[in-house]
Amino acid sequence: MAAKVENVSIDELKQGLADGSILLVDVREPNEFAxxxxxxxxxxxxxxxxxxxxxxxxxxxxxxLSCRAGGRSLKALELAQAAGRDDVRAHYPGGFDGWAKAGEKVER
Known part of the structure; x- marks a missing residue:
């Protein structure tokens, strides 16, 4: 069964992070995250x-959900929905690369 997917734009993501309406989960590896x-x-x-x-x-x-460039976050969406989390259907397809390329602030 295909996952239900909502793509979140960088502007939506920035707004949601700023006002607390978005809980962003990064599914990259710990070394990438660090x-x-x-x-x-x-x-x-x-x-x-x-x-x-x-x-x-x-x-x-x-x-x-977010990853480096949008692939892994889609897999994670499928896993979340397969486990019964129907509310988890949004991902940021630009991923970390898109965020950094847009000149947005990066945490280390």
Whole structure:
């Protein structure tokens, strides 16, 4: 079964991170995350992806998955939905590369 997918634009992501409506989960590897990440992101690496470790569903909040360039976050969306997290359907297809290339602030 194909995952339900909502693509989040960089502007939506910036706004949601600023106002707290987006909970960003990075699914890259720990070494990639340590080298640089979108500020406010939490880590849940795809290699050991645990849908139970995703932030709980909260009214007015949206869990958004992100990786380097959009591939791994789609796989993680499928895993989350397969585990029953129908609320997890958004990802930022630009990923960390798109964020950094856009000149946005990076946390290390």
């Amino acid at each position: 080298a640089g990440r979108i500020p406010g992101a939490t880590l849940n690496p795809l290699q050991k992806f645990d849908p139970k470790a995703l932030p709980p569903q909260e009214p007015g909040k949206r869990v958004v």
